Amino acid sequence: MIVADCYIASKGSFANGQKVHALDDGEENWLKTLYDSGKYDYPKFHKMDNLSKMAFLGTELIAKYILPEITENDELQLVFANSNSSAQTDLKFIDSYQNQGNPSPSLFVYTLPNIVTGELSIRHKWFGENIFFINERFDASFFIHQTNFAFKRGNKLCLCAWVDTTMNPSEECFLFLLSAENSAEISRERSAEMHEELTNRINNYRNE
Amino acid sequence: MNELKENLKAQIIEQLNLEDLTTADIQDDANLFSDDGLGLDSIDALEFIVLLESEYGIKIADPSEGRDIFQSVNSLAAYIEKNR
Numbered sequence: 001m002i003v004a005d006c007y008i009a010s011k012g013s014f015a016n017g018q019k020v021h022a023l024d025d026g027e028e029n030w031l032k033t034l035y036d037s038g039k040y041d042y043p044k045f046h047k048m049d050n051l052s053k054m055a056f057l058g059t060e061l062i063a064k065y066i067l068p069e070i071t072e073n074d075e076l077q078l079v080f081a082n083s084n085s086s087a088q089t090d091l092k093f094i095d096s097y098q099n100q101g102n103p104s105p106s107l108f109v110y111t112l113p114n115i116v117t118g119e120l121s122i123r124h125k126w127f128g129e130n131i132f133f134i135n136e137r138f139d140a141s142f143f144i145h146q147t148n149f150a151f152k153r154g155n156k157l158c159l160c161a162w163v164d165t166t167m168n169p170s171e172e173c174f175l176f177l178l179s180a181e182n183s184a185e186i187s188r189e190r191s192a193e194m195h196e197e198l199t200n201r202i203n204n205y206r207n208e
Numbered sequence: 209m210n211e212l213k214e215n216l217k218a219q220i221i222e223q224l225n226l227e228d229l230t231t232a233d234i235q236d237d238a239n240l241f242s243d244d245g246l247g248l249d250s251i252d253a254l255e256f257i258v259l260l261e262s263e264y265g266i267k268i269a270d271p272s273e274g275r276d277i278f279q280s281v282n283s284l285a286a287y288i289e290k291n292r
Binding site for chain 1: 224226227228229243244245246247248251252254255258262
């Protein structure tokens, strides 16, 4: 069952199909604008790279406004994926030692994509499993497949995210929470329905 | 001293990649390593050591001093004034 979803991009934030905060075209510091609009009190946000910031903002929308009970839930697994890994920060780190003369430790810590899941686990006290995949593009079936594994291992919730930063403005984070309900397996029929529903949802957000 | 503190804030923002913040967001007496301040951690302390050496020519001989020196912009500025 799809419990909740949200979408974060430079055009704004959205949750469960509704616009939460619209942003002006070309707003330079749009991640900070979304952070300020949510009144989140978490100074570490400002240290994060854009990949972590987007996932943070999406997770806050769900955890603060939609489903607060996901915090401190040990039966929740994180399944994240993107196509560019941490390339945006990797390039900044390369620049720090090739052109600035000093390899920056604060950039270096973000030169792995799974730092994102670590940041969120610290924030929400999630001590369960997490994994970060590199895929060519968003594929709802892949997430459902991984969620099925998570449920078979006893997890009750799966927080999935397609969170990607690229070298152009098409950065996006599509985050969705799936629940096992009272079943340890998602049926084939249900998988097909969820695939269609999730694909429609991300496409609707992209076309908003 | 005020000019030094403003410079320090700008350098902290640049060195620590705090691109969201402006110098006005950092209070002189805020504890930089607490969640009420900037929420910095040990990695950022390393950045401060590099910053002091590269910008002010100050080498911290005893790393255990760092906790007090890096506590706030006020303490950083006082240490630089005293040692440069």
